[in-house]
Amino acid sequence: MSPQELAAESSAEQLSRAEQSRSAGEESFDWWSAPPEAREKQEQRREAEPGAGAESGDDSGAQAGADDVDARVHADVRADADADAEVDADAEPDAEPDIDLDLEAHAAPDEAAIYRAVHESPEFREIRTRYRRFVLPATAAFLLWYLLYVVLAVSAPRLMARPIAGPLNTAWLLGLLQFVSTFLLAWLYARHARAHRDRAALGLRWETQDRLR
Amino acid sequence: MAAGLFAFVVLVTLGITFWAGRRSRAAEDFYAAGRDFSPLQNGFAISGDYMSAASFLGVTGLIALYGYDGLLYTIGFMVAWLLVLMLVAELVRNCGRYTLADVLTMRMRERPVRIAAGVSGIVISLLYLLGQMVGAGTLVSLLLNLHSASARAGSIVGVGVLMVFYVTVGGMKATTWIQIVKCVLLLSGTVLLTVLVLLRFHGDVGSLMRSAARSSGHGNAYLLPGLRFGHGLTDQLDFVSLGLALVLGTAGLPHILSRFYTVPTARAARRSVMWAIGLVGAFYLMTIVLGLGAAALIGAPAIKAANSAGNTAVPQLADSLGGTVLFGVTSAVAFATILAVVAGLTMASSASFAHDLWAHAFRRPQEKQPTERQEVMVARIAAVVIGGVAIGLSLYAQKLNVATLVALAFAVAASANLPALLFTLFWPRFTTRGAAWAIWGGLVPALVLVVLSPVVSGNAAAIFPTEHFDWFPLQNPGLVSVPCGFLAGWLGTVTSRARAESDAYAELEVRALTGAGAV
Structure with missing residues (x-):
């Protein structure tokens, strides 16, 4: 494991420890x-x-x-x-x-300073990285997959007409797969956000608002 | 029977409106329903806003008449939600207050951006309204068996008056509750019809598809792309253009964006989108069955005879499955759908006018802000005016397929709103000029291309069939106008003299991702 990875890991650990201490005693918080x-x-x-x-x-x-x-x-x-x-x-x-x-x-100059400080803090960067690392590839993937489907539908009639089972042909299969992939990706995103982002983001929210107060 | 159900729908919605309107005088109540809804409720309301008459009547009709090409609409409408879920919902909830422009002006100067965003919000809502009200005219005339032009016009005016009433009296709270009730009604109706269709074919989807293909008069071609869009290069480009507009448009629709402000937090916004994806997905899967069922059980000639664009396929299907009772119920559900969606759209456009244009863009920098009460009053007046304009325009667009009209609204939303929104959220260097250019640079080409398209002139199905200014070959402008919007945003940014404010971007990012300081 490279030093950077270790550092990232330990900062993530700190983050989660901070979350735990914050949540201690508030089970149903x-x-x-x-x-x-x-x-x-x-x-x-x-x-x-x-x-x-x-x-x-x-x-x-x-x-x-x-x-x-x-x-x-x-x-x-x-x-x-x-x-x-x-x-x-x-x-x-x-x-x-x-x-x-x-x-x-x-109006308040220190407000901008606080936001800037939070923006540069490792906690925030961690949240942003987690968000982007999931969302950007996922968006690119589903857009490409959708556009590929649309282009194929108009430009490859022979492929689209290939029968799969009974009246079901490639065109219908690809169309229904779009539904499946949408449900799947939405579920994955929600799971990722819950597991990797929500707690850290909320902790940072209260911290930021405390500093702003 | 059906007329009685219509009256019942109207009475229930009016009851909701009075109940919700009792205590909504603050701007937050009027625009955002006090940010008081739960994710589940808002998920139903979002689905209600989205599953419009265009989907229930228009898309089903397209599937019934053109088979596979109708399916493209449902897929585009569906996949679009991923963009909303992942890039837009939570961030917009954290950064904004009532409208899209609130998010943009976190980083940008007020006036130029507010003017552009306000205008595009109104234009998009109006186009969408047009589709819904045309559907209303078709439906009511079919139901009451009145095919005279004045009966259609009368029903359009009636729907327009009702929607203005919901918004002015009940605000966002009434609109949201009407959406929720309507969504439950619509889903129940759709499930019922789907079950009946499947029962008729003994649960055998394969035989449903075969039978639909046979009765459509196109045979095997019915189950393949190309019936509606053809195989020429122009047709293929039109298909891609439509696909692009559908998938990118949802995230820029003002009435969908404003839904995220009716829940308390970003996480609630995400959960409401998850609900919406589930409900919308199930709904569109069922519309496929309904479209195929209509083709199989009624046949293309009979559908076309009732309405050349196929808008009446679902009520006809209900009639053939369950006689006048089911016909009445289905029509009432479709009617409730139209009422709810037009209310949501009127709400969004009046917010664009009052909050973006009147309260902010039309003020000189030193001028005193209007009070909240004044702003809400202006929003109510705007609802009346916009309703009137929508009624007037709808009377001219009655021949168009409602799904086509709605697809135009999606194209404009994708070209004008989405580039500005995504650049604001994700591009640190984006400037005020970039934002204004992105909106105008998407909005103007999209509208001009629509006017020059075959939708408006040059063929029998157009608004002006005898005129010929159809110089742009595609029905949907998305393929050209969406890149225009992004390009204009980029160009405006790199040519502006003012640098982007890095502090404002830092604040936006922190707020967007953590919710710190969110309303």
């Missing part, structure tokens, strides 16, 4: 909803500013205060995870940037 401490913070802030809307991105937004839409537009950039104001030039620079969805202004 739903990885994709907010962690309890984040929820608590949210609650506190909500109590501190009762005028603000009562919703957050990951909880149900449907319960949002539908009656105080206008109040929300101005209050929630500071107050809530579900900022509705797209551009709010008045937002204080120390507005909580993790929940400030004002993407075009990049």
Whole structure:
């Protein structure tokens, strides 16, 4: 095993250990909803500013205060995870940037720095590599396989007409195989994402949002 | 009987609309249904959005009339989901808020990109709407046995009024629930018909295929490619062009993209796409059986006599399998399908107008943002206007096969939206100019080629049969316009003076893959 491979492996190991420690004591923890401490913070802030809307991105937004839409537009950039104001030039620079969805202004300079740091971190690179290493070859493969099928269907009539079993000919077999390969690849992708990406990505999500806070 | 079922469908959907519309006044409720749906619910809603009348009536009709060439549609529609699943769904969920332009403007300057994306969103939805409403006209006139032009026009107007009502009163929440109910209805109806067809042939698919080939009047050629598209070079290119548009178009359809915002997280978006792939795949496999069954049991001449494009093959099949009861049920299911899909499309296009164009692109940089309430109000007005435009256009397109029309919408989506979206997500150097050029560079060629194609003029089946400006030989522009979109995006990027913002790309990538800071 080359040194690089070893390094990659050990960093992956660290990553998974970090995940385990994070998940310890939370057997039934739903990885994709907010962690309890984040929820608590949210609650506190909500109590501190009762005028603000009562919703957050990951909880149900449907319960949002539908009656105080206008109040929300101005209050929630500071107050809530579900900022509705797209551009709010008045937002204080120390507005909580993790929940400030004002993407075009990049008001807080440290926000960009944090994203850049996360972007360069080995944890993130690992996630991206895992994602791309599966998705890019898989996309290329299924597109080529599909285009090959389409081109064959129009340009190789003799091959397409070759009988396989009863009325089933090559053309129908290839067509049905497209269905099979689609189901198969979708299943493989979901399995890969669950096994190799979800936990690490979620861990990094909370870490990033903590740093942004 | 059938009219009663139609009335029932309308009443149920109206009930859903009032129920969902009670408390949806915030923009998040109106555009994204509060991001409150579960993956299973959203999977059904996505499938509902996707399994349109074009598939149920149009594709089945094409399979019944042209056999193997109809199958290509189902395969293209199906394989396209892999692109959505792997490259688009999760990343778009993490980066955007309500529309495609939200993802693009994470990295790009607002105005040029919003204008381009807003316009393309409206155009694509309108083309798609056209297909659905033409289907509605055909269906209602067949059902009520009214073949006068005014009866068709009346049913198109009726469907248009209903869809505008769903969207303005119920927003995304009503639209989604209507999709879910409709999807369950459609799948039940399709399963029932499929089982009946298979029972008729004692479960022997081979004898079904043979019998379909015999009754189609084409014999063995029915089971081979080439009946619809022919064997000339132009025909072959048309086939490839259609295949390309179908497989790349889904990932650029605005009403599909906006579905991912109705679930709370990226993982939920992925799981809803998994559900959708299962449901859509099962559905298309069954449409193959239905198409073959229609060919075998009714025969091509009778199908063509009822509707030259084959749009009525399924109701005819139901009639021959189960008499007026099954005919009524099937027609009501198809009617529910049309209502639900047009509502979803109107929703997407009104979001494009209000959120992209009115609230952002039409603002000067220093101008104050409109409030959410104003934006939602504009979205509702836009729904009314777009509905009116769609009704007007549909009255001119009644002779076209609905699957052909929808394939055009796919081609435009693949040419205009997909290049900009993929470049934004995966190309660090992509710039604002590149994004705007990618959208315009795909949208304009696609539309121009459609206007110059045999769909619009030059033959008996065209919109203007007596005019001759069919200079572009292919029915589907995808083969030319999709590369145009990618090329324009690349060209715009390498010629722009401004460098891409690396910070913005870093943020986009982190957000896209981890969900940090996602709404």
